[in-house]
Amino acid sequence: MENKKNYYLTLFDSEKIFVQYLKIVFGCILFSISVNWFVIPVEMYNGGIYGLAQIIRTLLSRYTSIPLPTSFDISGVINLLLNIPLFYIAYRYISKQFFTKTMFCLLVQTILLSIIPIPTEPLLKDMLPNCLIGGVMAGYGLGLMLRSGGCSGGVDILGIYFLHNTNRITVGKISIAVNAVIYFICAFLFDLNIACYSVIYAGIISFTMDKTHYQNINMLCFIISKNKQLQYELTNVLGRGVTYWPGKGAYLDEDMIVNAVVISKYEVKELKKTVNLLDPDAFVFMNEGITVDGYYLKKL
Known part of the structure; x- marks a missing residue:
């Protein structure tokens, strides 16, 4: 009887892990579609480390002669490289399981951002619908990753780190704080109107992510x-x-x-x-x- 119970518990654990990774992949798909279909075509910027990667990509494109790939947006690759120092925090201060799932999230996300085609023309003409639809999709995708024990890296790693040490800071709140700095840079270097819509987009992501993750x-x-x-x-x-x-x-x-x-x-x-x-x-x-x-x- 005891062996039978242990067998079912092991089977339950295996099923749970499989479902978690399935949710992570689905969350990565939603986030990547949001970025490639609703953000990049209208030249908006994400927040956090990925937003910083987009800024670096724009600066490289405009002010250097470095040849960049034309078949896909290199922001995903830059984002992966920028996250390498943050992996230490995930591994050292959170958990090895979280580190493994976060690595998996980032690798899948980087691949999807590179292979999902970017429309030559925006799917929606108006900026606000792009913010709403893209923000809900991205926020729900990121929330699924968090609920499954991983994250898309960047600011989320810092958010989870603080989540373990205080009840007052959620992942969404720390995301908003970091995004404020990112969008100030966008407004200063590029276009104020684009930066304002990007703030709306980030706010919708943070709200949807907190509601999906509901860690509090x-x-x-x-x-x-x-x-x-x-x-x-x-x-x-x-x-x-x-x-x-x-x-x-x-x-x-x-x-x-x-x-x-x-x-x-x-x-x-x-x-x-x-x-x-x-x-x-x-x-x-x-x-x-x-x-x-x-x-x-x-x-x-």
Whole structure:
């Protein structure tokens, strides 16, 4: 019985990892389409490190005689090179798993940015629809990467680093702060009108990314079960501390165990799968949006 349970838990972990990487690829596709179809054709600029890569590409194109590829935009490659120093932060201060997934995100993103064709003419004439559609697509794509345990590098790495150390700073907020500097440079060097629309685009990305990632939405979960091993399995699978105490079922006067755990909203599905696997008859109820004081590990 124990071997069978371990087999299903291993199978569950493998399925979870596969789904995470699938979401990362889908997020990279959304982000890359947003950039190549809605940003570059209207000469807008992204924020963060990728925006810096776009600025470098524009400066190289306008003020140097360095031959640049004409078949694709080299901003993705420059972005990959600029992220190399930030990989140390991901590896040293966050986690090896996050580092691996972030590397995967960046490699897939760089390839997609290089192969997805850029329209010769903007798909939408007006700037505002480009900001709205492109911003929602990019923000949702980046949010999926974060929910899956990785990110597109750059400012997101710094955001996740600060997320582990404070409850007040979200990935979206630090992105806005860094983007303010990037767009000031854009306005000074290039075009003020383009910089203003780029700010709108970045704001929509940050808002959508925070809503998709929802790393600040906490859930208080109570699981009432007869399984005496459930609390230990929840600790192993979720990496969360579980508080439990004995209880009694009033209807049949049966012995129960009441388990309490605080998780982030995106861990709910994982908790339900674990509970259903170990005790399908367990009673689970949750309270959303609680405030947590004291030590509580912020996860991706």
